[in-house]
Amino acid sequence: MLFTDLGLSEPILRAIAEEGYTSPTPIQAKSIPAVLKGGDLLAAAQTGTGKTAGFTLPILQRLSTIKPSSGKRLLRVLILTPTRELAAQVQESVVTYGKYTSLKSTVIFGGVGANPQIKAIAGGLDILVATPGRLLDLMSQKCVSLNDIEILVLDEADRMLDMGFLRDIKKILAALPKQRQNLLFSATFSTEIKALADGLLNSPALIEVARSNSANEAIAQLIHPVDRTKKHPLLAHLIQSNDWKQVLVFTRTKHGANKLVTQLEKDGITSMAIHGNKSQTARTKALADFKAGKLTALVATDIAARGIDIDQLPHVVNYDLPNVSEDYVHRIGRTGRAGSNGVAVSLVCIDEHQMLRDIEKLIKQKLPQEVITGFEPDPNAVAQPIQLRSQQHQQSRKPKTANGGAGRAPAKKAPAKRSSPPKRSFSR
Structure with missing residues (x-):
């Protein structure tokens, strides 16, 4: 299968070709047609399988071919990610593959000044990529409206739940129009993810390109x-x-x-x-x-x-x-x-x-072991207890204090700073 077989427009195919790609990964081949149909989607795929492009490409296609009835530029897509690094990479994908469309997007997350982000939003957007904390902050300041959102994406939803963002996600969902397309991407189909999907998705298409919790055979x-x-x-x-x-x-x-x-x-x-x-x-x-x-x-x-x-x-x-x-x-x-x-x-x-x-x-596999000469373990060594969860991991699971790249921090404590990563590859 080629990207030209998936119903993508010439401007998007041109951008893909310039990056040197002709064939979609399995998750892309399945998710792109599903998203283009307009229904909800629940997809499980390991990292590195191309799942980010699996939703950014069809979203760009839908927005570039279906214009708002008002004729004005409206914020129609919200993509939520758990960390700043991932948010920046998703935005990179949107910019790279939407460069021959007229669509505008920006990314917002904590750890940097909010004023440039507020200015970008005020200038008019089609797509907003955000971490939950900074989005809620700007919503509370009346700097962003979600009234016209047509497509919601929860990327790496399992990690968002792990990091304690469920409460934030529910607040954001309450501000969205009830009629919208929902796309939920996760590395695993855990019990918590299934519960979230049951309350969020409406008769979703189900895509799973690898056994849940399995390791990449490569x-x-x-x-x-x-x-x-x-x-x-x-x-x-x-x-x-x-x-x-x-x-x-x-x-x-x-x-x-x-x-x-x-x-x-x-x-x-x-x-x-x-x-x-x-x-x-x-x-x-x-x-x-x-x-x-x-x-x-x-x-x-x-x-x-x-x-x-x-x-x-x-x-x-x-x-x-x-x-x-x-x-x-x-x-x-x-x-x-x-x-x-x-x-x-x-x-x-x-x-x-x-x-x-x-x-x-x-x-579900026994991992091979190899003892390196000169580093043989002491057969008489006694195990010492390991803290079950580091303080960092415990804090990341608490809804009121989880920062996790979202720019929210406990009261009277500055948020930990994080950065945008170098340019991402198409593999996500």
Whole structure:
């Protein structure tokens, strides 16, 4: 199948062709016709399968061919995302593939000044990409009206629920016209997602391009058993002995990310950390340098890395296994995108054996293990308890305090700054 077979107009096909693409991914091939029909949609797809283009392309098509009856420019599409990084990438997709249409869009999120965003909205828009917190802030200031919304998209809805945005989402839904098209995209069909869909969607088309909670088959997964105190030396050994040029490393905490960067730099491995405590300038530089190949290792926490989209990222390392098993799937999904191969390595100490069993149960497969010579784990080691949820993760699930890239923060506390990422690929 080709994009020319999907009913997209010449201006949109021209933009797609200029990016070097001719054939849609499976999620695009299924979702584009479904969205064009005008009905509701519930879609599950792993990261890296092209789901962002699966809704941006048909939305651009619908808006460019169906004009408002009033003849005026109206805000007709609202796309909600959980994080600033993902919001910026969705907006990038809208701009890239809508450049030969007359449609106008903007993105709003916290961590930056609101005045330019307010000015962009006041200038007239067709499409608004937003994180929930900043949108509610501007709605409370009467700076944005949702009265004419025709299409609502909830992107990565599972992550929005994980981060405690359900209350915010309900407030936004209450401000929307009842007659509209609803598109819900999620990496998994969890019980919570199904409950949200039941209350939001009207006889939706159902699309699932991969088994829920499954890992991408293009990703080679490997476990290296190691003592907790030898994780850093082992990581440095793997990077240097294998001549890895670009590796995304996940840690459990922000402090752990900072500490690991310091250790790797002493080993001569160029590294930077990205997490919620980093300034927006620092986050932007880290992402840009990593994508440009100036950094060997980008060390990230789960929430900070959500939405990172890098072409052909070859290696992902779980320095710490995630507290939440589903996050393992999201983490390794940073590699093996759009048909390319990737390697996901996990450094697992005795403290994390239960986490590993939970992950294997979730993805329904036993992960291969390889002990590296010189880094054999102590057979007499005793497991130490791990905090079930880091303070960061606990806070991210509380509706009243969850910032999570949305620009909302607890009272009397400044929101953590986050940045827009480098240019995204078509693979989302």
